Amino acid sequence: MLSSAANTLRTLEYLAENGEVGVSEVGRYLGVTAGTAHRLISTLVETGFAEQNPSNRRYRPSTRLIIVAEQVRRRLSVREIVHRELTELARTVRETVNLAVLDDNKVLYIDKVLSDRPFGVDARIGSRLPVSRTALGKVLAAALSPSQQEDVLRAIRHETSDPDAPPPPSVSEFRKRLDLAQSLGYAEDLGEYLPDICCIATAIRGRDDRVVAAISITVPRSRFSRIESSLLEQIQLSAKAISHSLRGLGVDELRSTYGAFLHDPA
Secondary structure, three states, X not given: OOOHHHHHHHHHHHHHHHOOEOHHHHHHHHOOOHHHHHHHHHHHHHOOOEEEOOOOOOEEEOHHHHHHHHHHHHHOOHHHHHHHHHHHHHHHHOOEEEEEEEEOOEEXXXXXXXXXXXXXXXXXXXXXXXXOOOHHHHHHHHOOOHHHHHHHHHHHHOOOOOOOOOOOOOHHHHHHHHHHHHHHOOEEEEOOOOOOEEEEXXXXXXXXXXXXXXXXXXXXXXXXXXXXXXXXXXXXXXXXXXXXXXXXXXXXXOOOOOHHHOOOOO
16 A cells, blocks of 8 residues: 555645646545545645635645746756666667657757667767668658658658668658558668668657657667567667656657757767
8 A cells, every 4th residue: 555655746746737626536546535635635735735726625736836846847957867768778778779850851860878789880969861761760750740741751752872772662662661650659670771780769759749759779680680579678668768757847849959969979
C-alpha cells in the first residue's frame, strides 16, 4: 500500500492535471475512502499547495504551486535532460545514439553520444542526410500531415545519389516505408544510406503527443542482426522516458532549443 506521503503527491498531481476536483473524485482516483481523500487534500491546503474554490467548494492548485512549478521549469535545461537519456542509452547498448529533427526536408542531426566500442559510427552534429534513406527520416516523415509528406516526396524526386551509395527509393516505395513506420512505431535503415551501416529509430513526442524529434541507434552491419531485438527494446524505453519529460515541460519543438549547439563539439 502506498504511504500517506505518496498519496499526497499523487493527489497534488491529480489536481495539477484536472484543475478543480471534488473529494470524492480524489478518493476514486486513489482508491481510498472519502475521509482519507479529505485528509490528503487538507494537507495540501494547509501547506499552501491547494485551495478551495468558495463558489463550488471544489479544490484546485494554488498560486504557490504554480510559482514552484515555474521555478523548476526555469532551472531545467531541455537539452541536458535529453542528452542525459541519450548518454544512458549509449551506455546500455554500447553503440552510437543520435537525435534528429526534420529541417528543410532533410534529417538534421542535433545531438549524439558516441559508442565506446571499436568501429563505432560517428554522425556529425549539424549534418543533414536524406529523409528517404535513413531510419530517422522515415520515423519523422511518417509523423507528418499528408500535405507535409507530399513536400518530402517531392524532395525525394530531386535527390541525387552518391555513386558509391545505394540509389534512393522510388516515391511509391518510400510511401510503403512510411506506412510500415507508422504501423510498427519504429523504422530501420539496413544499409540504405551507407551499405555497412544499420540504424533503428523511433519518435520522440512532446506536448499534445506531437512528434518533435527522433532518436536512433547506429550500428555496424556486422553487429546489427544479433542485437536487433535488444536495440529495439532499449530505444523504445529511452524514447518513452524522453517523451515523458518533454510532455511534462510542455515542449512542442526542439529545433530552436538546439540552435546554438548545432556544431560538433569535438
